Amino acid sequence: MAAPCAQALPSFAQVRAQWRSSDWLLLARDGEPLERTRIDKKERRGDWVALADVSPALREAIVVSEDKRFYEHSGVDWHGAAAAAWANLWNTRTRGASTVTMQLTGLLSDVPEHSGRRSIVQKAGQAVGALWLERSWRKDQILEAYLNLVPFRGETIGLSALSLTLFGKAPSGLDEREAAIAAALIRAPNAPYAKVSDRACRILREMKAPERCENLESYVQLAFARPAPAMLTVSPNAESLAPHFARRIAGEVQVAPGARVVTTLDAKLQRFAIDTLRRTLAELNAPAHARNVHDGAVVVLDNATGDVLAWVGSSGGLSVARDVDAVLARRQPGSTLKPFLYAEAIDEHRLTTASLLNDAPLDLDAGGGLYIPQNYDKDFKGWVSVRTALGSSLNVPAVRTVVMVTPHRFAKTLTALGMPLAQNGDYYGYSLALGSPDITLLSLTNAYRALANAGVATPTHDLPAPPATHGGRNADTPRRVFSADTAYIITTVLSDNNARTRTFGFDNPLATRVFSAVKTGTSKDMRDNWTIGYTSRYTVGVWVGNAEGDAMWDVSGVTGASPIWAAIVEYLHRRVPSTPPAAPPGVVQTRVSFEHDVEPARTEWFLKGTEMSRVDLAADATGASARSTSYAPARADNVQSAAPGIGSPTNGTVFALDPDIPAARQRIVFERLNGASTRSAWRLDGKMLGHAERVLWLPWPGRHVLELVDAHGASLDQVRFEVRGASARTPAPPTAGHERPAKAPVHAHGPLTSQ
CATH class of the missing domain: 1.10.3810.10 (Biosynthetic peptidoglycan transglycosylase-like)
Known part of the structure; x- marks a missing residue:
């Protein structure tokens, strides 16, 4: 030598x-180190x-x-x-x-x-x-x-x-x-x-x-x-702040040992989001009221630039799958798709926010059986406006709307918003209105950002824009999905706390002190809970659930993801205001009243040319039916006959318990046919339930046989139905101030989806 x-x-x-270090370093937008990842495997x-x-x-x-x-x-x-x-x-x-x-x-x-x-x-x-x-x-x-x-x-x-x-x-x-x-x-x-x-x-x-x-x-x-750490950091006590985001960046750019990559993340916001997520999940799993929810994810976007300001892919030590990036995991979004559905219907001049939709039983042919969506509060709501239907997240009006729009066209709208669906709209059918496709938190949050940006969708960004572009990116091709007028009208609904009171009550975590527009969603069997919304400057998306797919226990729309979302919105606007958007020139505000006082008179926003001062019911809708809050689906039988018979449920119905509320607060309605004799009695699975004309039954998972019997116990009529979805575990006591009103189960025959 x-x-x-x-x-x-x-x-x-x-x-x-x-x-050169054997690691590469992920930096926040201000240069603060967030994450170290080893890349040289030969030397440390x-x-x-x-x-x-x-x-x-x-x-x-x-x-x-x-x-x-x-x-x-x-x-x-x-x-x-x-x-x-x-x-x-x-x-x-x-x-x-x-x-x-x-x-x-x-x-x-x-x-x-x-x-x-x-x-x-x-x-x-x-x-x-x-x-x-x-x-x-x-x-x-x-x-x-x-x-x-x-x-x-x-x-x-x-x-x-x-x-x-x-x-x-x-x-x-x-x-x-x-x-x-x-x-x-x-x-x-x-x-x-x-x-x-x-x-x-x-x-x-x-x-x-x-x-x-x-x-x-x-x-x-x-x-x-001592086990060697996966990464080296000057401060041994430094926490890993963005492991999933670092993995994403490594897949986008060529990183070498010793590289220092500046990203769009905000270090202080990233820490706050991590702490808020973990603290909330720890509270939900406290021994006194364990909710079986261990995972969560948060993403925060800058409305103007699309920069990713926070990316929390998991709950860390609380998770059994901490390496899974829940920001990119595909899951059912539940009711969070409804704003886009109503936006399309308004853009196509099919509906206005004052239009009335009948929240009554709806039987739709779904090929393999009937698709029968249902809501909550033990009874249907009857005639409701689109503003109430969206704000209070009612299922039946959403399904009626997707029938107008068609699943095929709605699926194309979701794709235009950046949510690539695995199948076409016909595959999902009417369940598309209630969030049946698998969507990522990132794409869903960015779709809400399109609403914040007057209906225009653009990509998100992980790395700062080159200086020559002066904050813009030439590769970004804006896609107008909705008109600015429609986006504004949907924003007025999502920011209207009065519109959501039927479901969430007036005092709820969605009512922030600053302007915000927000929607919740929960997938079937209470597996996924979402809250997505935007302010004038930021769009925030939060998901909680379990990475392995286990159902949560008694976690409603406003007790899981919503408190995390609200805390992050308050943090973002602790020093800067959030102001409502200015009304675009294509909308007008008109005082509107409703026939039979279905809803109180109010000032409503309309697309120019669609405004009206009074909304009447359909010609075949009687005042009684408009005001009624109880309906029974028609059967093939002669419903005017006085012969004993079961009007609800229909034979072969599959009930999927609504995952947005505790199972113990849901009911299935048993009703006789119109005009049927009240001398008959109810019998369920061989056990007598009494002679009441109408029974509210606490659903229990499994297959059931419901009968009307005479005084001697002989069967007069019989239907078979099934209850799916809820865990048989006894639910934990409700958390005061955050629970939703009781709901009836979601009916579904075929694909099971939910709010």
Whole structure:
């Protein structure tokens, strides 16, 4: 091996500049480190450590162990070399004559020389290089470079990596015992515990600290047994803030060891989102009222730029699948798709927010059976306006609307918003209105951002825009999905707390102190709970549930994701206002009243040309039916007959319990046919239920047989139905102030979806 040429040795500045950590660093928009990810699997190197950040104990241990006259010689310790030569002549065991400067010369050569014997030529070359290095570098620079370049145990290179992997602390915090162990490893990096502890003890005695030798071998064993961290960070206590986002960035850009990638994330917001998510989930799983919800995700977007400001992919230690990025996981969004459905109907001039939809039983042919959506509050609501239907998230009006729009066209609208569906609209059918497709939190949140941006959809961004674009991105091609007028009208509904009171009550987490437009959603079997909404500056999306797909227990639309969403909105606008959007020129405001006072008179927004001052019921809708809150679906039987018969439920109905509310507060209505005799009695699964004309039954999962029987127990009429969806676990007590009114089950025959 050739000796290094002194003239070829680099300067200290060059060595420092060429140093590369084995990790790459994810930075927030202001340059603050958020996440470190190891990329070099051959060697483990940390950040370059300045000598001022190395503990005095370690500096002393290195000098005592490797070069006692380091601060006195000029690169070669001639006194030590002579002593070593004399000892070698008499075969006496002694330390080598290689100084720290000579060792550094070997580390800086083209072929680094790790531990082992060196030839006379190599020693001579190191000596020449050391003499040149001492004339070109300062002593502190030589020691600093040596500590950063010297190999330690296994794959570990440099003091930073050794200190963090072996002792779990920064080099500045090493005490005398740890410093002695580190120095001992330079001579014999892979020596057994006993030899390392023996050499470390000799170093401690030379450091005048022999008392630290007690139990040293046990301490060495514990240190070597410490699991190596997945990443190296100057602060061992620093939390991993964006692991999932870092993985996303690594898939988008070419990252190399030592790379520092600036992203769009806001460090303070990211921390707040993480803390809020974990604190809320911990409260939901407190022993007193465990809700079986362990996972969650948060994404925050800048409305104007599409920059991702926060990306929390999991709940961390609370999750059994913490590596799963829930921001990108596909799940059923429930009722969060309804604003886009009504926006399309309004854009097509099929509806206005004052239009009345009949919230009454609806039987739709779904090919394999009937699709029969139903709502809550034990009864149907009767005639309701579109504003009430969307604000209070009623299911039946949404299904009636998708019938008008057609699932095929609605699916195309969702795709235009950036939500690529796995199937076409006909595959999902009418259940598309209630959120049956699988959607990611990121795409759903960005779709709401399109509403915030007057109906125009653009992509999201993880990396800052190049300076030449002045904040814009030429690759962004805006897609107008809805007119600005329709987007404004939908925003007035989603920000109207009065419109949501029938479901959520007036005092709910969705009513923020600043302007915001928001919608909740829960998928079937209470597996996914969402809250998505926007302010004048930001769009926030939150999902909670279980990564493995288990159902939550008694987590309603406003007790799961909504408190997290509301807290983040309040944080974002703690110092800056959120103002409602200005009305575009294509909308008008008109005072409107409703026939039979179905809803109180109010001022309503309309697209120009669709305004009206009075909304009447359909010609075949009587005032009684408009005001009624109880309906029974028609059967094939002659409903005017006085013969005993069951009017509700119909034979073969499948009930899916509405996941947006506690199962214990839902009811299925048993009713006789119109005009049927009241002398008959109800019998369910062989047990009598009484003679009442109308029974509200607490649903229980399984297949059931309902009968009307005469005084002798003989069956007069019989239907079979099934209840699906809820866990049989006894629900936890409701959380005061956050529960929704009781709902009746969602009926579904075929695909089971829900609000």
